[in-house]
Amino acid sequence: MITATPSLVETVYQTLRSRLQLSEVGVFDRLVDTDVAREFGTSRMPAREALLRLVSEGFLEGTTRGFVVPRLTPEDLTDLFELRRQLEPRAAAAAARDLTDEAKATLSGAMTVIREAHATGDVGAMVRANLDFRRAWTGCLTNRRLASAISRYIDYFQAIRLQTFADLATRGGYVAAMGDLHDAFLARDSLAAADRMMLFLFAAETAYRTALETIEGEAAENHKPSGRRRSGAKHTREQ
Amino acid sequence: MITATPSLVETVYQTLRSRLQLSEVGVFDRLVDTDVAREFGTSRMPAREALLRLVSEGFLEGTTRGFVVPRLTPEDLTDLFELRRQLEPRAAAAAARDLTDEAKATLSGAMTVIREAHATGDVGAMVRANLDFRRAWTGCLTNRRLASAISRYIDYFQAIRLQTFADLATRGGYVAAMGDLHDAFLARDSLAAADRMMLFLFAAETAYRTALETIEGEAAENHKPSGRRRSGAKHTREQ
């Protein structure tokens, strides 16, 4: 309803953005503007502009050899979680206060999927349900800038999210903390929501920190075969 | 030291960004890519990409007839100040703790200029000194993401900043609150810095709110002459 014809840049941007959100682009993938352009059937410019926009928002990093997902350092984790602790507890409180019935249903649905996915080990479903969960409660925020800021800071972690769910014990703690948060939301208890969001964030930080160490360990191993990477295997799709 | 040759996009972007920060672009100016390109002696693409980047960061708004500075609604003010209250007090506390002697000197220098500018009514100098002040303390933050988030949220107000300084009484309160903040910084008193930053923010919010009403009032008057605007008078400079 905003525009009848969204521009090509917008289309490409949104698609890439959602791929990043769904962890479909790993830290070893290279996004090259010509490849993206070919995939979407456009010229280089729209693809390039979409990529540059993602760069300016911090979701990608421009290199001399294509665009890549930035690798988070431990310091990045510290900084980002300081920001999240600053924003999300209060936001959760506001969301709990203004939660709609529709959002409640979505939250519960997502929570069910998360529990199932935890049991079956379906990390892909887990990532998607996590996104639904987040969208449901941030959607109830009246402060849209706050909502988008929160979403942005969370999305910086999407590249390593899959690894976060690798360890079963860590994942269990994660799911439990989210269950507590879910209960607070359903009860529309602002104080509990704020508190449990804070707890959730501390749990998430340690989970990400261990995931980061795991990844760096793997990277040190993989570093043997002259650092070559399978480039764009995911993006160049022969239609 | 980062790159020997910053790209044209980068140059254009930085220049436009600092113009916006210095309130050199008003809400009635139109930025057109061809004009910008001509001014910087480049083709349309670098100018366009710089403008688009400013759009994606929220500093500009793309219309069918050039790029303009977005007009803030009262709701925008509410949202933005909610975010600022969330971030800046704690950031001020951290900055007070980690303040360098160099930053102290800059802060005091800026404060002196602000007081002088307040006395003489030189709003231009006031805007510049305000920027120096902000840069000094945010520069001491170890969390760079926090620093840039704060700067971004502040910069959304630059378009109406000049008007904020129009009313003498309001300006006096503003300068006084900033003086208190300055003292807390110099004493490296984190708690006082946090408290005074919060007070400063509430003072700033009311100042901006009155400024906004003033502008809207003027706009309602100006709306008579068929809405035509002097376009790009500031940007098309015959070299």
Place this chain on the structure above:
DNA sequence: AGCCATATAACAGTATACGGAAATTAGGAT
């Protein structure tokens, strides 16, 4: 004189083309 239809111009979006820098690969010398 004021209003509506048509023509014109301004401007964003997109496509294509070229140049240059960095990384990779190939080749030759030690």
Place this chain on the structure above:
DNA sequence: ATCCTAATTTCCGTATACTGTTATATGGCT
């Protein structure tokens, strides 16, 4: 075999050209 240098590829940055849409201006009608 290993290192260094040269050729090549890859891919970004920039320039130019074209198209479609929207605002503005022009002219006729009431």
